[in-house]
Amino acid sequence: MRITRVEKITDLKHLNLFSMEYRDRKEQEKTWVYASRKKIAPDPDRADAVVVVPFHVREEKLVVIKEFRVVLGGYQYGFPAGLVDPGEDLIQAGKRELFEETGLKLTRVLGKSPPVYSSSGMTDESVSLIHAECEGAPSSRFNEDSEDIEVMMLSREEAGSLIKEPGLKFDVKTWIILNTYASKGIL
Amino acid sequence: MRITRVEKITDLKHLNLFSMEYRDRKEQEKTWVYASRKKIAPDPDRADAVVVVPFHVREEKLVVIKEFRVVLGGYQYGFPAGLVDPGEDLIQAGKRELFEETGLKLTRVLGKSPPVYSSSGMTDESVSLIHAECEGAPSSRFNEDSEDIEVMMLSREEAGSLIKEPGLKFDVKTWIILNTYASKGIL
Numbered sequence: 001m002r003i004t005r006v007e008k009i010t011d012l013k014h015l016n017l018f019s020m021e022y023r024d025r026k027e028q029e030k031t032w033v034y035a036s037r038k039k040i041a042p043d044p045d046r047a048d049a050v051v052v053v054p055f056h057v058r059e060e061k062l063v064v065i066k067e068f069r070v071v072l073g074g075y076q077y078g079f080p081a082g083l084v085d086p087g088e089d090l091i092q093a094g095k096r097e098l099f100e101e102t103g104l105k106l107t108r109v110l111g112k113s114p115p116v117y118s119s120s121g122m123t124d125e126s127v128s129l130i131h132a133e134c135e136g137a138p139s140s141r142f143n144e145d146s147e148d149i150e151v152m153m154l155s156r157e158e159a160g161s162l163i164k165e166p167g168l169k170f171d172v173k174t175w176i177i178l179n180t181y182a183s184k185g186i187l
Numbered sequence: 188m189r190i191t192r193v194e195k196i197t198d199l200k201h202l203n204l205f206s207m208e209y210r211d212r213k214e215q216e217k218t219w220v221y222a223s224r225k226k227i228a229p230d231p232d233r234a235d236a237v238v239v240v241p242f243h244v245r246e247e248k249l250v251v252i253k254e255f256r257v258v259l260g261g262y263q264y265g266f267p268a269g270l271v272d273p274g275e276d277l278i279q280a281g282k283r284e285l286f287e288e289t290g291l292k293l294t295r296v297l298g299k300s301p302p303v304y305s306s307s308g309m310t311d312e313s314v315s316l317i318h319a320e321c322e323g324a325p326s327s328r329f330n331e332d333s334e335d336i337e338v339m340m341l342s343r344e345e346a347g348s349l350i351k352e353p354g355l356k357f358d359v360k361t362w363i364i365l366n367t368y369a370s371k372g373i374l
Contacts, residue, residue, distance in 0.1 A: 003257065003260045010197060010204060014220060015220045017197060017204055032257040033199055069307040070188070070207055071221040071307050071310065073207075113363075114357070116361075118306040119305040119306060120265075120358060121258070127359060146217060169304060169307075171307060176363050179300070
Protein backbone atom coordinates (compact mmCIF):
# COMPACT_ATOMS: atom_id res chain seq x y z
CA MET A 1 0.00 0.00 0.00
CA ARG A 2 1.32 3.45 -0.82
CA ILE A 3 0.12 7.03 -0.99
CA THR A 4 0.41 8.69 -4.40
CA ARG A 5 -1.21 12.10 -3.88
CA VAL A 6 -2.84 14.35 -1.28
CA GLU A 7 -5.18 17.17 -2.19
CA LYS A 8 -6.92 19.72 0.04
CA ILE A 9 -10.50 19.84 -1.20
CA THR A 10 -12.05 22.53 0.97
CA ASP A 11 -10.73 25.90 2.06
CA LEU A 12 -12.09 26.66 5.51
CA LYS A 13 -10.35 28.22 8.47
CA HIS A 14 -10.20 25.51 11.12
CA LEU A 15 -11.10 22.17 9.58
CA ASN A 16 -10.83 20.89 6.03
CA LEU A 17 -11.35 17.79 3.96
CA PHE A 18 -8.42 16.22 2.17
CA SER A 19 -8.44 13.57 -0.51
CA MET A 20 -5.67 11.01 -0.49
CA GLU A 21 -4.98 8.80 -3.48
CA TYR A 22 -3.34 5.48 -2.81
CA ARG A 23 -2.71 2.09 -4.36
CA ASP A 24 -4.10 -0.88 -2.52
CA ARG A 25 -2.48 -4.30 -2.12
CA LYS A 26 -3.51 -5.19 -5.68
CA GLU A 27 -2.12 -1.91 -7.09
CA GLN A 28 -5.62 -0.57 -7.69
CA GLU A 29 -5.94 3.23 -7.46
CA LYS A 30 -8.24 4.33 -4.67
CA THR A 31 -9.25 7.47 -2.85
CA TRP A 32 -9.72 8.13 0.87
CA VAL A 33 -11.26 11.35 2.15
CA TYR A 34 -10.40 12.55 5.64
CA ALA A 35 -10.75 15.61 7.84
CA SER A 36 -7.80 17.57 9.16
CA ARG A 37 -7.03 20.79 10.97
CA LYS A 38 -3.63 20.93 9.34
CA LYS A 39 -2.48 23.26 6.64
CA ILE A 40 0.41 21.02 5.70
CA ALA A 41 1.41 17.38 6.02
CA PRO A 42 1.06 16.01 9.55
CA ASP A 43 4.01 16.10 11.94
CA PRO A 44 4.05 12.74 13.74
CA ASP A 45 6.17 14.04 16.61
CA ARG A 46 3.74 16.70 17.73
CA ALA A 47 0.22 16.07 18.96
CA ASP A 48 -2.53 18.40 17.78
CA ALA A 49 -4.21 18.36 21.14
CA VAL A 50 -3.60 17.60 24.78
CA VAL A 51 -5.96 15.69 27.08
CA VAL A 52 -5.37 16.01 30.83
CA VAL A 53 -6.40 13.17 33.14
CA PRO A 54 -6.32 15.11 36.43
CA PHE A 55 -6.32 13.55 39.87
CA HIS A 56 -7.14 15.92 42.73
CA VAL A 57 -4.75 14.88 45.50
CA ARG A 58 -6.50 16.43 48.49
CA GLU A 59 -9.97 15.25 47.44
CA GLU A 60 -8.56 11.89 46.25
CA LYS A 61 -10.81 12.12 43.21
CA LEU A 62 -10.55 12.09 39.45
CA VAL A 63 -11.57 15.36 37.77
CA VAL A 64 -14.01 15.22 34.87
CA ILE A 65 -15.80 18.05 33.09
CA LYS A 66 -19.37 18.18 31.87
CA GLU A 67 -19.10 20.40 28.84
CA PHE A 68 -21.46 21.67 26.14
CA ARG A 69 -20.28 20.27 22.82
CA VAL A 70 -21.63 22.18 19.86
CA VAL A 71 -21.10 19.24 17.51
CA LEU A 72 -23.22 16.97 19.72
CA GLY A 73 -25.81 19.64 20.52
CA GLY A 74 -25.60 18.75 24.18
CA TYR A 75 -23.41 18.05 27.19
CA GLN A 76 -20.58 15.55 27.12
CA TYR A 77 -18.48 14.16 29.95
CA GLY A 78 -14.80 14.39 29.16
CA PHE A 79 -11.41 15.37 30.43
CA PRO A 80 -10.01 18.90 30.14
CA ALA A 81 -8.49 19.12 26.68
CA GLY A 82 -7.61 21.46 23.88
CA LEU A 83 -5.37 22.23 20.95
CA VAL A 84 -1.69 22.82 21.60
CA ASP A 85 -1.02 26.45 20.67
CA PRO A 86 1.95 27.38 18.45
CA GLY A 87 5.05 27.83 20.61
CA GLU A 88 3.60 25.85 23.50
CA ASP A 89 4.90 22.49 24.60
CA LEU A 90 2.57 19.71 25.64
CA ILE A 91 2.82 20.24 29.38
CA GLN A 92 2.29 24.00 29.06
CA ALA A 93 -0.80 23.37 26.97
CA GLY A 94 -2.08 20.85 29.51
CA LYS A 95 -1.56 23.28 32.40
CA ARG A 96 -3.29 26.07 30.51
CA GLU A 97 -6.29 23.99 29.45
CA LEU A 98 -6.72 22.50 32.91
CA PHE A 99 -6.73 25.96 34.45
CA GLU A 100 -9.01 27.57 31.83
CA GLU A 101 -11.55 24.78 31.95
CA THR A 102 -11.54 23.92 35.67
CA GLY A 103 -9.65 26.61 37.63
CA LEU A 104 -7.40 23.85 38.99
CA LYS A 105 -3.62 23.98 39.09
CA LEU A 106 -1.52 21.17 37.67
CA THR A 107 1.13 20.29 40.28
CA ARG A 108 2.78 17.10 39.05
CA VAL A 109 2.92 15.08 35.85
CA LEU A 110 2.62 11.35 36.57
CA GLY A 111 2.83 10.09 33.00
CA LYS A 112 2.20 10.99 29.40
CA SER A 113 1.49 9.26 26.15
CA PRO A 114 3.12 9.83 22.78
CA PRO A 115 0.90 11.42 20.10
CA VAL A 116 -1.81 8.83 19.47
CA TYR A 117 -4.61 8.95 16.92
CA SER A 118 -8.26 9.79 17.65
CA SER A 119 -9.90 8.00 14.73
CA SER A 120 -7.55 7.34 11.85
CA GLY A 121 -10.32 6.12 9.54
CA MET A 122 -11.53 9.70 9.21
CA THR A 123 -8.93 12.13 10.54
CA ASP A 124 -5.21 12.57 11.16
CA GLU A 125 -5.95 14.21 14.53
CA SER A 126 -3.54 13.16 17.26
CA VAL A 127 -3.65 13.76 20.98
CA SER A 128 -1.24 13.25 23.84
CA LEU A 129 -2.62 12.29 27.23
CA ILE A 130 -1.14 13.69 30.42
CA HIS A 131 -1.86 11.95 33.70
CA ALA A 132 -1.36 14.60 36.35
CA GLU A 133 -1.99 15.62 39.92
CA CYS A 134 -3.78 18.88 40.58
CA GLU A 135 -4.94 21.12 43.42
CA GLY A 136 -7.20 24.08 44.07
CA ALA A 137 -10.94 24.79 44.04
CA PRO A 138 -12.92 24.18 40.83
CA SER A 139 -14.13 27.32 39.06
CA SER A 140 -15.67 28.15 35.71
CA ARG A 141 -14.50 31.76 35.99
CA PHE A 142 -11.75 31.22 33.42
CA ASN A 143 -13.98 29.63 30.74
CA GLU A 144 -14.12 31.30 27.36
CA ASP A 145 -17.53 32.59 26.16
CA SER A 146 -17.92 29.56 23.94
CA GLU A 147 -17.25 27.25 26.88
CA ASP A 148 -19.98 26.02 29.20
CA ILE A 149 -18.34 23.71 31.71
CA GLU A 150 -19.19 22.10 35.04
CA VAL A 151 -16.32 20.53 36.98
CA MET A 152 -16.93 17.19 38.68
CA MET A 153 -14.73 15.28 41.10
CA LEU A 154 -15.33 11.54 41.12
CA SER A 155 -14.48 8.76 43.51
CA ARG A 156 -14.21 5.26 42.03
CA GLU A 157 -17.78 4.59 43.13
CA GLU A 158 -19.11 7.83 41.68
CA ALA A 159 -17.34 7.09 38.38
CA GLY A 160 -18.97 3.67 38.31
CA SER A 161 -22.43 5.16 38.84
CA LEU A 162 -21.92 7.92 36.28
CA ILE A 163 -20.98 5.61 33.40
CA LYS A 164 -24.00 3.42 34.14
CA GLU A 165 -26.49 6.31 33.90
CA PRO A 166 -28.48 5.97 30.68
CA GLY A 167 -28.60 8.78 28.14
CA LEU A 168 -25.36 10.53 29.05
CA LYS A 169 -22.75 11.33 26.41
CA PHE A 170 -19.11 10.45 27.03
CA ASP A 171 -15.87 11.05 25.21
CA VAL A 172 -14.44 7.61 24.38
CA LYS A 173 -11.11 8.11 26.18
CA THR A 174 -12.90 9.33 29.27
CA TRP A 175 -15.35 6.43 29.21
CA ILE A 176 -12.52 3.88 29.01
CA ILE A 177 -10.56 5.52 31.82
CA LEU A 178 -13.63 5.99 34.06
CA ASN A 179 -14.57 2.36 33.52
CA THR A 180 -11.06 1.25 34.44
CA TYR A 181 -10.98 3.61 37.42
CA ALA A 182 -14.38 2.32 38.60
CA SER A 183 -13.74 -1.37 38.24
CA LYS A 184 -10.01 -1.76 37.74
CA GLY A 185 -10.77 -3.96 34.74
CA ILE A 186 -9.76 -3.27 31.14
CA LEU A 187 -13.24 -2.52 29.95
CA MET B 188 -25.79 27.55 24.64
CA ARG B 189 -28.06 26.42 21.83
CA ILE B 190 -27.86 25.28 18.23
CA THR B 191 -29.71 27.45 15.73
CA ARG B 192 -28.87 25.86 12.35
CA VAL B 193 -26.97 23.00 10.73
CA GLU B 194 -25.82 23.09 7.12
CA LYS B 195 -24.04 20.44 5.05
CA ILE B 196 -21.28 22.30 3.24
CA THR B 197 -19.71 19.58 1.09
CA ASP B 198 -21.30 16.86 -0.99
CA LEU B 199 -19.00 13.84 -0.94
CA LYS B 200 -19.89 10.17 -0.64
CA HIS B 201 -18.45 9.02 2.67
CA LEU B 202 -17.42 12.03 4.72
CA ASN B 203 -18.64 15.62 4.70
CA LEU B 204 -18.19 18.91 6.49
CA PHE B 205 -21.13 20.47 8.28
CA SER B 206 -21.44 23.97 9.67
CA MET B 207 -23.36 24.43 12.87
CA GLU B 208 -24.54 27.84 14.01
CA TYR B 209 -25.01 28.34 17.71
CA ARG B 210 -25.36 31.03 20.35
CA ASP B 211 -22.77 31.06 23.07
CA ARG B 212 -23.31 31.84 26.76
CA LYS B 213 -23.44 35.56 25.94
CA GLU B 214 -25.95 35.02 23.08
CA GLN B 215 -23.30 35.76 20.48
CA GLU B 216 -23.83 33.95 17.14
CA LYS B 217 -20.98 31.60 16.33
CA THR B 218 -20.15 28.85 13.88
CA TRP B 219 -18.56 25.45 14.40
CA VAL B 220 -17.43 23.29 11.49
CA TYR B 221 -17.24 19.52 11.94
CA ALA B 222 -16.85 16.35 9.93
CA SER B 223 -19.50 13.67 9.74
CA ARG B 224 -20.30 10.49 7.84
CA LYS B 225 -23.98 11.10 8.37
CA LYS B 226 -26.53 12.16 5.83
CA ILE B 227 -28.98 13.31 8.47
CA ALA B 228 -28.93 14.38 12.09
CA PRO B 229 -27.05 11.99 14.38
CA ASP B 230 -28.89 9.18 16.18
CA PRO B 231 -27.46 9.11 19.72
CA ASP B 232 -28.65 5.54 20.35
CA ARG B 233 -26.69 3.94 17.54
CA ALA B 234 -22.91 3.96 17.27
CA ASP B 235 -21.37 4.61 13.85
CA ALA B 236 -18.64 2.09 14.45
CA VAL B 237 -17.72 -0.87 16.59
CA VAL B 238 -14.34 -1.50 18.20
CA VAL B 239 -13.60 -5.02 19.42
CA VAL B 240 -11.18 -5.54 22.31
CA PRO B 241 -10.54 -9.27 21.80
CA PHE B 242 -8.95 -11.58 24.33
CA HIS B 243 -7.74 -14.92 22.97
CA VAL B 244 -8.66 -17.40 25.68
CA ARG B 245 -6.37 -20.29 24.75
CA GLU B 246 -3.34 -18.06 24.17
CA GLU B 247 -4.27 -15.89 27.17
CA LYS B 248 -3.35 -12.82 25.13
CA LEU B 249 -4.93 -9.60 23.95
CA VAL B 250 -5.36 -9.34 20.16
CA VAL B 251 -4.16 -6.19 18.41
CA ILE B 252 -3.82 -5.49 14.70
CA LYS B 253 -1.03 -3.67 12.89
CA GLU B 254 -2.88 -2.07 10.03
CA PHE B 255 -2.00 0.26 7.15
CA ARG B 256 -3.93 3.49 7.64
CA VAL B 257 -4.20 5.54 4.48
CA VAL B 258 -4.83 8.75 6.41
CA LEU B 259 -1.60 8.31 8.39
CA GLY B 260 0.41 7.04 5.42
CA GLY B 261 1.73 4.18 7.54
CA TYR B 262 0.97 1.39 9.96
CA GLN B 263 -1.04 1.90 13.12
CA TYR B 264 -1.62 -0.45 16.05
CA GLY B 265 -5.28 -0.70 16.90
CA PHE B 266 -8.14 -3.02 17.68
CA PRO B 267 -10.31 -4.63 15.01
CA ALA B 268 -12.97 -2.07 14.18
CA GLY B 269 -15.29 -0.85 11.49
CA LEU B 270 -18.54 0.82 10.61
CA VAL B 271 -21.78 -0.84 11.65
CA ASP B 272 -23.57 -1.79 8.40
CA PRO B 273 -27.25 -0.96 7.89
CA GLY B 274 -29.41 -3.74 9.35
CA GLU B 275 -26.60 -5.04 11.54
CA ASP B 276 -26.62 -4.82 15.30
CA LEU B 277 -23.50 -3.96 17.25
CA ILE B 278 -22.50 -7.51 18.16
CA GLN B 279 -23.01 -8.76 14.59
CA ALA B 280 -20.81 -5.94 13.31
CA GLY B 281 -18.17 -6.76 15.93
CA LYS B 282 -18.15 -10.45 15.00
CA ARG B 283 -17.91 -9.63 11.30
CA GLU B 284 -15.10 -7.12 11.67
CA LEU B 285 -13.13 -9.36 14.01
CA PHE B 286 -13.37 -12.23 11.53
CA GLU B 287 -12.62 -10.13 8.42
CA GLU B 288 -9.64 -8.43 9.98
CA THR B 289 -8.12 -11.28 12.01
CA GLY B 290 -9.75 -14.60 11.02
CA LEU B 291 -10.65 -15.08 14.70
CA LYS B 292 -14.06 -16.10 15.97
CA LEU B 293 -15.83 -14.12 18.66
CA THR B 294 -17.09 -16.60 21.27
CA ARG B 295 -18.31 -14.51 24.20
CA VAL B 296 -19.10 -10.88 24.91
CA LEU B 297 -17.71 -9.79 28.29
CA GLY B 298 -18.90 -6.21 28.24
CA LYS B 299 -19.82 -3.32 25.99
CA SER B 300 -19.93 0.43 26.12
CA PRO B 301 -22.74 2.73 25.05
CA PRO B 302 -22.06 4.86 21.94
CA VAL B 303 -19.21 7.16 23.00
CA TYR B 304 -17.63 9.97 21.02
CA SER B 305 -14.25 9.81 19.25
CA SER B 306 -13.39 13.50 19.22
CA SER B 307 -16.38 15.76 19.63
CA GLY B 308 -14.42 18.94 18.90
CA MET B 309 -14.28 17.93 15.24
CA THR B 310 -16.71 15.11 14.53
CA ASP B 311 -19.96 13.52 15.69
CA GLU B 312 -18.46 10.05 15.16
CA SER B 313 -19.43 7.60 17.87
CA VAL B 314 -18.15 4.11 18.58
CA SER B 315 -19.19 1.31 20.90
CA LEU B 316 -16.52 -0.90 22.40
CA ILE B 317 -17.05 -4.63 22.81
CA HIS B 318 -14.82 -6.54 25.19
CA ALA B 319 -14.94 -10.13 23.98
CA GLU B 320 -13.33 -13.52 24.09
CA CYS B 321 -12.22 -15.13 20.86
CA GLU B 322 -10.68 -18.30 19.48
CA GLY B 323 -9.07 -19.66 16.31
CA ALA B 324 -5.88 -19.06 14.36
CA PRO B 325 -5.09 -15.55 13.07
CA SER B 326 -5.35 -15.12 9.31
CA SER B 327 -5.33 -12.22 6.89
CA ARG B 328 -7.14 -14.32 4.27
CA PHE B 329 -10.41 -12.47 4.82
CA ASN B 330 -8.98 -8.95 4.48
CA GLU B 331 -10.43 -6.70 1.81
CA ASP B 332 -8.08 -5.44 -0.93
CA SER B 333 -7.83 -2.10 0.80
CA GLU B 334 -6.83 -3.78 4.07
CA ASP B 335 -3.25 -4.64 4.95
CA ILE B 336 -3.31 -6.20 8.40
CA GLU B 337 -1.00 -8.19 10.65
CA VAL B 338 -2.54 -9.84 13.70
CA MET B 339 -0.62 -9.70 16.98
CA MET B 340 -1.30 -11.46 20.26
CA LEU B 341 0.11 -9.70 23.29
CA SER B 342 0.84 -10.76 26.85
CA ARG B 343 0.88 -7.99 29.47
CA GLU B 344 4.66 -7.84 29.15
CA GLU B 345 4.59 -7.68 25.37
CA ALA B 346 1.99 -4.92 25.50
CA GLY B 347 4.23 -2.96 27.87
CA SER B 348 7.21 -3.29 25.51
CA LEU B 349 5.20 -2.40 22.43
CA ILE B 350 3.84 0.89 23.77
CA LYS B 351 7.35 1.92 24.84
CA GLU B 352 8.86 1.44 21.37
CA PRO B 353 9.59 4.84 19.86
CA GLY B 354 8.15 5.83 16.50
CA LEU B 355 5.12 3.53 16.45
CA LYS B 356 1.64 4.87 15.77
CA PHE B 357 -1.23 3.87 18.04
CA ASP B 358 -4.95 4.44 18.05
CA VAL B 359 -5.75 6.35 21.26
CA LYS B 360 -8.24 3.79 22.63
CA THR B 361 -5.79 0.99 22.00
CA TRP B 362 -2.94 2.87 23.62
CA ILE B 363 -4.97 3.52 26.78
CA ILE B 364 -6.13 -0.09 27.02
CA LEU B 365 -2.66 -1.53 26.29
CA ASN B 366 -1.17 0.75 28.90
CA THR B 367 -3.75 -0.37 31.46
CA TYR B 368 -3.31 -4.02 30.47
CA ALA B 369 0.48 -3.70 30.77
CA SER B 370 0.65 -1.91 34.07
CA LYS B 371 -2.83 -2.16 35.57
CA GLY B 372 -2.71 1.61 36.15
CA ILE B 373 -5.05 4.18 34.68
CA LEU B 374 -2.52 5.69 32.35
